Amino acid sequence: MLTQAPTRAKGRPRSCVADSAIDTAALELFADEGFERFSIEAVASRAGVGKATIYRRFANRDELLAHAMQQLDADVPVISELGDFWQTLTKLLDDIRESSLDSLKSRIMIRVLSEGARHPQLRAMVTELVIRPRQARLRAVLAHGIQVGQLRSDVDIEATVALLIGPMVWLKMLGLTPEAGAASTESIVQVLRTGLAPASRL
Amino acid sequence: MLTQAPTRAKGRPRSCVADSAIDTAALELFADEGFERFSIEAVASRAGVGKATIYRRFANRDELLAHAMQQLDADVPVISELGDFWQTLTKLLDDIRESSLDSLKSRIMIRVLSEGARHPQLRAMVTELVIRPRQARLRAVLAHGIQVGQLRSDVDIEATVALLIGPMVWLKMLGLTPEAGAASTESIVQVLRTGLAPASRL
DNA sequence: TCAATTCGAAACGATAACGTATCGTAATTC
DNA sequence: GAATTACGATACGTTATCGTTTCGAATTGA
Incomplete structure (x- = not known):
């Protein structure tokens, strides 16, 4: 003790x-x-x-x-590789949305980012400890998706990362949950998967 | 005076x-x-x-x-209708990203949302005055896109709104600008337009 | 001119957190 | 058992900031 x-x-x-x-x-x-x-x-x-x-x-x-x-570091939970790439991606986003089933990290992250201008070294620390490892994990999943041919090889990675993380953070900030009428992670992945344009207009 | x-x-x-x-x-x-x-x-x-x-x-x-x-209300700038739907959408997102070339609103919004649990009535006010009108404008643009056949008619609107607004807010919170290596609004729209899946795997 | 009201500035008391110190108790080494 | 260090609790003086009130000067209608 x-x-x-x-x-x-x-x-x-x-x-x-x-x-x-x-x-x-x-x-x-x-x-x-x-x-x-x-x-x-x-x-x-x-x-x-x-x-x-x-x-x-x-x-x-x-x-x-x-x-x-x-x-805050330590546990960036490993995502067990599922058979389907999109299923893995959905699970990953769900994890980001819930921030490892522990909202402590995400609440801290949002506070630090929203007040970041006043405390730049704190912002840098949280960016390094919380955001960077999760972005790295996400990039790895995307790279694997390209490898196995499930993901277009010509997508802009930076844009894709922002498209995946942004909506999760945004919905969390709004305090909206899938149960409360907000978009589900599955539907977000689905839209992102197929794109907005009709097939005839690509 | x-x-x-x-x-x-x-x-x-x-x-x-x-x-x-x-x-x-x-x-x-x-x-x-x-x-x-x-x-x-x-x-x-x-x-x-x-x-x-x-x-x-x-x-x-x-x-x-x-x-x-x-x-805070009043000016939700009107987007002049451009010929191309995707161009209009990009301009709209740029406006959201810069929050009408005046970051005051967006800075206030982020502060209120991140501290919203403590001040629910303030959160409701900002949601009503800032977020709701911009989401309405965005939905109108999307509806028009469906009308003119530029946008798939079967997309999940809630998910699409989150996919459009989320990345803008996220990149703003990170303090990243397109000039500083962050994803540009154009590239985000482009990814969203064509989707992540290869054409052969839809 | 006179009474009414607002102005910016400053004084006032209350509150809160700071950093330090002290108290009696508990745990550990020698 | 003696010496030493940490414990939680609490008290202290200092500093900073808050909300409120007071003040003389300024600006208006009557």
Whole structure:
């Protein structure tokens, strides 16, 4: 239950329970309340931890926030390769839409992006840790689709990535779910698959 | 330069210069700084106006913010009908991307949507004033496209709207411009037009 | 001219978070 | 057992900002 320091410290070891409580509280607080309401005191309160316990670990608010953000990496869930390319793509978009069944990442992402102009280094960190790996995974799926001949080889990849991610983020921001009348991921993939133009007008 | 009240008041009339200065400052402040930093004091400072001048007009912060938001309607620029349907669509998306060459609306929209859970009535107002008219305009263009046979008549309209608006908002949130290597509106329309699947695999 | 009203500026008290320190308790090493 | 360090809780003085009120000057109708 306690962290073991490599160099055997003398006194009471720091609680790793407090460590993770602080990290979790920081991420949830940021997602729930946003940047402006993110304060040491609020994190301590939410984590059930004394302020001194936080100040013993971090010098100030920015350090705490930056450290918490780095807990965002790790799990980019692997998509089990399905037989059908379009099925795989749909599943991938569903994952992006739900952000790994855990909306914490996506709520943080949206907050950081919408406030990015004010905190560029935070924006860069989230871009690197959350957005980039998912875009890479998406590109890999697209490349595989081209390989197996399911995807046109002449499509603009940048445009395609924007066409796949954009609608997911947009629908999430609107707070619309497929159950609530919004477009389903399947129908979006379907439109994208066949295109908007009639076959006769290509 | 001064507002003429219907009932001729006795004292010094309220300055309509201050009126519009307050409105403008409120919108810009909200776009620049976000909800949490939106305060009477900051609006007064930015407008070059005494705080009492604002309190004489609005009871509190929420009233001021709501009034300022209602200045957002009015101009949904009309798209001159071009000959080519896809050209019209591209121009429409460019307009959405730049939000009428004035990023104020789009910055406000993104802030409101990302913070919408906390302020549902504000979200409803922006949805009504900014998003709904633009979606209506887009649907009209799509309907016309079907009429003239440029657009498949069996496409899912909801999905198509999400596919058109989503990428624009997403690229704007990322802060990417076509000049900076991001996908151009033309290439997005092009991918959407022809679809992702090879002709042989439809 | 006089009373009424608004103006921008500034003073006022309240609130909140900051960073630090202290308290008694708990955990660990020597 | 003694020394040391961390724990949660809480108190402290400082700073910043908020909403509200007050002030003299300015602008109007009567």
